[in-house]
Amino acid sequence: MEITYLEAIRQALWEEMDRDDQVFMLGQDIGVYGGAFKVTKGFLEKFGPERVIDTPLSESAIVGAAIGAALMGMRPVVEMQFADFISCAFDQVVNMAAKQHYRLGEPVPLVIRAPYGGGIHAGPYHSQSPEAWFFHVAGLKLVAPSTPRDAKGLLKAAIRDPNPVIYFEHKYLYRHIKGEVADGDDLVPIGKAEVKRPGSSVSVITYGAMVQQSLGAAEKLMPEGIDLEVVDLRTLQPLDMTTILASVEKTGRAMVVHEAPKTGGIGGDIAARLAEEAFHYLDAPILRVAAPHTPFPFSPVLEASYLPNADKIALKARELANF
Amino acid sequence: MRVGSRQDATAHYSAVERFPRYTMNIEIIMPQMGESVAEGTVVTWLKKVGQRVAKDEPLVAITTDKVDVEIPSPGAGVVSKILVHEGRAAPVGAVLAYISELAVAEEASAGGPIAAMASNITQAMPAVGSPGPRPEAWYSPSVLHLAEEHGVDLSQVRGTGPERRVTRKDILDFIGKEPSVTAASPRGDPQTSGPAVEDQIFPISHLRRTIAENMVRSKQTAPHVTQIHEVDVTRIAGYRETNKKAFSERTGINLTFLPFVVKATVDALQAHPLLNASYAHEGIVVRKAVNIGLAVALEDGLIVPVLRDADKKNFLTLAKESAHLAARAREKRLNPEEVQKGTFTVNNLGAFGALIGTPIIVQPQVGILGFGKVVKRPVVIDDTIAIRSMAYLCLSYDHRLIDGAYAGAFLNRVQANLEGFDVSIVE
Numbered sequence: 001m002e003i004t005y006l007e008a009i010r011q012a013l014w015e016e017m018d019r020d021d022q023v024f025m026l027g028q029d030i031g032v033y034g035g036a037f038k039v040t041k042g043f044l045e046k047f048g049p050e051r052v053i054d055t056p057l058s059e060s061a062i063v064g065a066a067i068g069a070a071l072m073g074m075r076p077v078v079e080m081q082f083a084d085f086i087s088c089a090f091d092q093v094v095n096m097a098a099k100q101h102y103r104l105g106e107p108v109p110l111v112i113r114a115p116y117g118g119g120i121h122a123g124p125y126h127s128q129s130p131e132a133w134f135f136h137v138a139g140l141k142l143v144a145p146s147t148p149r150d151a152k153g154l155l156k157a158a159i160r161d162p163n164p165v166i167y168f169e170h171k172y173l174y175r176h177i178k179g180e181v182a183d184g185d186d187l188v189p190i191g192k193a194e195v196k197r198p199g200s201s202v203s204v205i206t207y208g209a210m211v212q213q214s215l216g217a218a219e220k221l222m223p224e225g226i227d228l229e230v231v232d233l234r235t236l237q238p239l240d241m242t243t244i245l246a247s248v249e250k251t252g253r254a255m256v257v258h259e260a261p262k263t264g265g266i267g268g269d270i271a272a273r274l275a276e277e278a279f280h281y282l283d284a285p286i287l288r289v290a291a292p293h294t295p296f297p298f299s300p301v302l303e304a305s306y307l308p309n310a311d312k313i314a315l316k317a318r319e320l321a322n323f
Numbered sequence: 324m325r326v327g328s329r330q331d332a333t334a335h336y337s338a339v340e341r342f343p344r345y346t347m348n349i350e351i352i353m354p355q356m357g358e359s360v361a362e363g364t365v366v367t368w369l370k371k372v373g374q375r376v377a378k379d380e381p382l383v384a385i386t387t388d389k390v391d392v393e394i395p396s397p398g399a400g401v402v403s404k405i406l407v408h409e410g411r412a413a414p415v416g417a418v419l420a421y422i423s424e425l426a427v428a429e430e431a432s433a434g435g436p437i438a439a440m441a442s443n444i445t446q447a448m449p450a451v452g453s454p455g456p457r458p459e460a461w462y463s464p465s466v467l468h469l470a471e472e473h474g475v476d477l478s479q480v481r482g483t484g485p486e487r488r489v490t491r492k493d494i495l496d497f498i499g500k501e502p503s504v505t506a507a508s509p510r511g512d513p514q515t516s517g518p519a520v521e522d523q524i525f526p527i528s529h530l531r532r533t534i535a536e537n538m539v540r541s542k543q544t545a546p547h548v549t550q551i552h553e554v555d556v557t558r559i560a561g562y563r564e565t566n567k568k569a570f571s572e573r574t575g576i577n578l579t580f581l582p583f584v585v586k587a588t589v590d591a592l593q594a595h596p597l598l599n600a601s602y603a604h605e606g607i608v609v610r611k612a613v614n615i616g617l618a619v620a621l622e623d624g625l626i627v628p629v630l631r632d633a634d635k636k637n638f639l640t641l642a643k644e645s646a647h648l649a650a651r652a653r654e655k656r657l658n659p660e661e662v663q664k665g666t667f668t669v670n671n672l673g674a675f676g677a678l679i680g681t682p683i684i685v686q687p688q689v690g691i692l693g694f695g696k697v698v699k700r701p702v703v704i705d706d707t708i709a710i711r712s713m714a715y716l717c718l719s720y721d722h723r724l725i726d727g728a729y730a731g732a733f734l735n736r737v738q739a740n741l742e743g744f745d746v747s748i749v750e
């Protein structure tokens with residue numbers, strides 16, 4: 001059945017709560033109010049206040065409590081109302097959740113849902129893409145689905161994973177895309193990228209909302225005989241270098257596209273790894289298409305200018321194809 | 324390398340010089356000319372690819388249904404690529420061409436600020452040589468790697484990239500292989516054509532690579548058509564059965580079907596000389612000599628030794644020479660000239676049990692005749708069923724030169740020669 005990205009997330013949560021009573025949720029306004037985006041509407045009525053917990057406005061306390069529960073064998077799913085506010089819980093995430101297994105030998109099966117990304121006219125505090133802050137930290141897994149199927153399959157895989165997983169769900173995609181999703185368990189393995197569109201001219205390595213934009217760029221370039229291969233990372237940490245390298249070895253030309261700022265972004269790391277591991281296959285410089293090194297703008301005009309889109313991707317991909 | 328040595332300075336110089344050659348291109352865009360105009364047509368490129376253009380110099384003439392204009396160049400450089408050619412239309416905003424910013428060497432001769440830099444270096448290192456040497460051709464890591472892997476002389480490869488750079492595609496085209504084959508990754512991944520972890524990888528022998536390249540080249544060069552005739556070889560089979568012992572005792576070689584087929588083919592080629600020819604740049608080359616290639620299977624491949632002047636040889640000589648050539652081929656003792664100058668090829672498909680095959684032409688020939696296995700079959704003759712020794716004649720030909728009717732006439736002749744076998748040709 002075709003469902004929205006948001007509905008896919010809701011189904012994954014519902015089915016996992018139903019399957020395993022160790023799974024429970026914490027977050028701001030997730031119970032009575034049903035969540036800022038209504039992802040958890042109806043959960044309180046079904047699963048009760050012990051498993052759907054409305055918390056105070058303290059991200060550090062929420063994640064800290066969830067880590068404690070996870071160490072005791074529970075499977076907490078934390079909702080950050082907006083990924084932007086995860087910085088309030090930064091120490092709990094990077095120093096506690098990420099390192100307890102290494103320090104104590106006790107796994108921390110924790111999922112943090114982080115609604116991220118722009119394109120919704122929400123300004124600098126409700127639009128950011130903060131995945132690079134966590135990409136640097138050993139001990140965390142990061143996933144960022146681009147389709148309803150991946151959204152459902154990756155959330156289920158994240159909840160069943162024994163490690164702390166930050167689940168980046170893109171707010172723009174919530175109600176903007178629909179797709180086929182299988183009933184029940186159709187897990188998407190963490191650590192596996194997927195070629196969303198095979199092509200021969202240029203490898204476009206991307207994730208999240210930029211997958212759709214890259215596919216759009218591919219359509220625009222088709223008439224020019226430029227055939228983009230779109231690699232959807234799906235998991236950012238650990239990176240699926242096997243799939244990335246296979247694609248670049250095929251095309252000889254690579255660009256990385258993400259919505260987060262270019263400076264210090266994940267694209268830089270992927271470009272460096274391609275230079276290290278696929279040097280002999282490269283026929284052109286590795287390009288990046290990403291947001292500029294500025295705060296996320298509030299003005300809709302500036303927002304449109306700030307975000308990468310199909311046109312901007314097509315422009316750079318054409319340069320690369322013609323190199 | 325020590326800092327300050329001559330080589331070091333040279334390396335530094337070429338790096339300085341090379342970098343700007345590959346800065347990104349300036350785009351030439353179809354301009355908006357009037358509010359309702361959605362597209363324009365390129366009338367004339369006033370500068371061609373490779374030509375220099377100054378900033379604001381007229382570059383391209385455009386016509387729309389409202390205006391005709393000459394568009395000035397937005398920057399100085401060399402026209403590196405034209406995307407929309409003369410007579411073609413393009414929407415407003417489309418990229419029409421690229422201009423590469425001027426290379427440093429050219430700036431240097433024009434006496435720009437970088438020329439001053441270059442001359443400073445030259446003065447500091449007087450032994451380096453004349454100022455402003457042309458940088459060598461630039462190759463990407465991928466191109467260098469492929470060239471080394473396949474033993475390609477890069478100066479022989481035609482570049483189609485900006486400033487005629489040899490791109491990865493150019494070298495893959497040159498080698499005549501698909502990217503997926505050459506870029507096969509040693510990393511296991513079921514999604515790609517590369518080998519999986521448990522697969523074994525063997526080096527490709529010189530012979531195997533030569534065969535592969537020849538086959539691909541032939542298929543890419545000639546549109547192949549294979550036409551198949553059935554032939555009744557009962558008379559030859561009967562003769563062979565009766566005489567093979569005596570023949571072998573007399574000549575020391577086995578009496579096979581092959582020399583009969585070669586003899587029949589040579590006659591048919593003389594009657595249909597366009598199949599003893601080449602489709603070449605200078606025209607249709609009809610060969611005077613009739614040199615028959617004979618495909619011989621080897622343990623690790625195949626080779627095609629050539630029976631020279633087959634039209635001037637009698638049956639016994641053809642039989643002896645083809646047997647000797649095949650034996651020498653299997654022992655890998657052929658001389659280079661023994662595999663050259665073939666004008667048509669015969670392939671004994673039946674040797675390994677095939678009834679029918681679609682052989683690939685040996686370039687630059689235009690035909691190859693496969694001869695299938697001889698088997699006894701019930702055949703209708705004059706409304707009665709007879710047991711006959713039958714085989715298939717499979718002719719692949721180059722459709723650029725040969726058409727179906729001509730090929731059919733040739734096959735009819737071969738067929739008639741074999742079916743009307745007369746013992747006089749043998750003696």
